[in-house]
Amino acid sequence: MKQHRFTVHDVVKITGISRRTLHYYDSIHLLKPTEIADNGYRLYDREALARLQIILILKDLQAPLKDIADILQLPRVEQQQLLVQHQKALLQQKQQLEFSIERIDQWIHGAGWHELTMPDSSSLIPLQQQYETEAELLYGHTEVYQQFHSQLDAEANPSIRQQTQNDFENAMESIYQQLAALIYEPIELERIGLLIAQWKALLETQMPCDAELLTCIAQTYVEDIRFVNYFDS
Incomplete structure (x- = not known):
């Protein structure tokens, strides 16, 4: 039939x-x-x-x-082997999706685009590395930049060098937060001046700061949209 x-x-x-x-x-x-x-x-x-x-x-x-x-x-045993590999790939995708969801949540709750954390598996060049390359292209010819890098290179231990950089960034962030808090308060020149002095002293732990460099940094804060958005946030 x-x-x-x-x-x-x-x-x-x-x-x-x-x-x-x-x-x-x-x-x-x-x-x-x-x-x-x-x-x-x-x-x-x-x-x-x-x-x-x-x-x-x-x-x-x-x-x-x-x-x-x-x-x-394939027979079932070999089918299982292929599907185990496929399962591992799906789990990796799941982790990537969860990380993407987490970063979107960071942005929704006020983080700027340049503040979003990136996974180690990201194909993007890390932002810190991009900033360093950008700075080298802009200021690599200057004496101040070369002195700054000579100071960094003098510290041979990468972990200590990274910790020093992290401490610097955290201290700078604290000063920025204190300055931001003053925006909504009556102007107190003495208090503002003290914070600016701390900011300058902190910079001088990394590089010599003359009037020309401070002017350049100030212009960057005003003209670079990334800094503008950061301070606005």
């Missing part, structure tokens, strides 16, 4: 797959029709329908089509 054959219309109705996708699976040899009728119609038996249902399940599990073709040809 000849088995029942399903037309493309039948398969679309049963599985919800589009006609175009079904034809595409045929073209890449992922799911060939059981036979082609005299009128040219593609026909599928129940075994082909079952194969398609497994394909759709694997696709819903985010398995690439090229891997699905391999999985279907």
Whole structure:
């Protein structure tokens, strides 16, 4: 007794797959029709329908089509090995998505674009490294910049050098926060002057600060949109 054959219309109705996708699976040899009728119609038996249902399940599990073709040809033990690898890839994607959600949450709650933390796996060059390259291109020819880097290079221990940089940034952030708090209070020149003196003294722990350099820094604070947005926040 000849088995029942399903037309493309039948398969679309049963599985919800589009006609175009079904034809595409045929073209890449992922799911060939059981036979082609005299009128040219593609026909599928129940075994082909079952194969398609497994394909759709694997696709819903985010398995690439090229891997699905391999999985279907392998015994169960080897299928498990491929799916274990696929599971690891999905877990990595999950971590990346969770990190992206966390960064979006940071932005929604007030962080600036340049303040968002980036994962170690990011393909982007770290912002701190970008800032350092930018500074070198802008000021690398100046004596002050060269003295600053000579001072950094003198510290051979990378961990100590990084800790020193972190301490500097935290102290600078504290001064910025104190200055920001004064915006909404009556002007107190003595208090503001004290904070500016602390700011200058902190800078001088990293580099010699003459009037020309301080002017350059002040102009950067006013003209660089990244600093403007940072101070506005």
